[in-house]
Amino acid sequence: MAEDCLFCKIARGEIPSTEVYSDDEFYAFRDINPAAPVHVLVIPRKHIARISDASVDDASLLGRMLLAANEVARKEGIAESGFRYAISCNKDGGQLVFHIHLHVLGGRELGWPPG
Numbered sequence: 377m378a379e380d381c382l383f384c385k386i387a388r389g390e391i392p393s394t395e396v397y398s399d400d401e402f403y404a405f406r407d408i409n410p411a412a413p414v415h416v417l418v419i420p421r422k423h424i425a426r427i428s429d430a431s432v433d434d435a436s437l438l439g440r441m442l443l444a445a446n447e448v449a450r451k452e453g454i455a456e457s458g459f460r461y462a463i464s465c466n467k468d469g470g471q472l473v474f475h476i477h478l479h480v481l482g483g484r485e486l487g488w489p490p491g
């Protein structure tokens with residue numbers, strides 16, 4: 377938990393967000409500036425600034441984060457039509473918020489490669 381981290385504050389409920397999924401370890405909420413009809417962010421409650429900071433101790437947490445995202449995709453009705461998971465890292469990855477978050481994008485056909 378980091379005092380000044382936007383996503384730690386969202387996970388703690390100190391800043392409002394639209395919840396999509398919540399459990400002891402993860403929180404998922406709608407992106408404030410959606411890039412697709414479904415755009416949900418899945419975050420661990422544990423503060424990890426960037427995916428490249430994750431250690432072997434985080435291996436099972438990262439696996440469970442994907443399973444939590446699968447639950448989000450099912451709840452949002454995009455499991456069958458399809459979706460994309462994305463994690464931004466640092467400047468070239470376009471990371472703006474330094475608390476790991478998995479983007480769940482779907483509800484339309486997504487282009488490749490990303491811009």
Ligand code: 5GP
Pocket residue numbers: 382393394405406407408409410417463464470471472473474
């Ligand atoms: P990044 O570029 O770091 O991968 O993604 C950060 C995402 O967080 C962006 O898609 C942005 O729209 C979203 N975001 C930033 N601030 C807030 C906020 O206060 N609330 C919500 N719900 N989403 C946010």
Ligand code: ZN
Pocket residue numbers: 377378381382383384385422423424474475
């Ligand atoms: Zn944080």
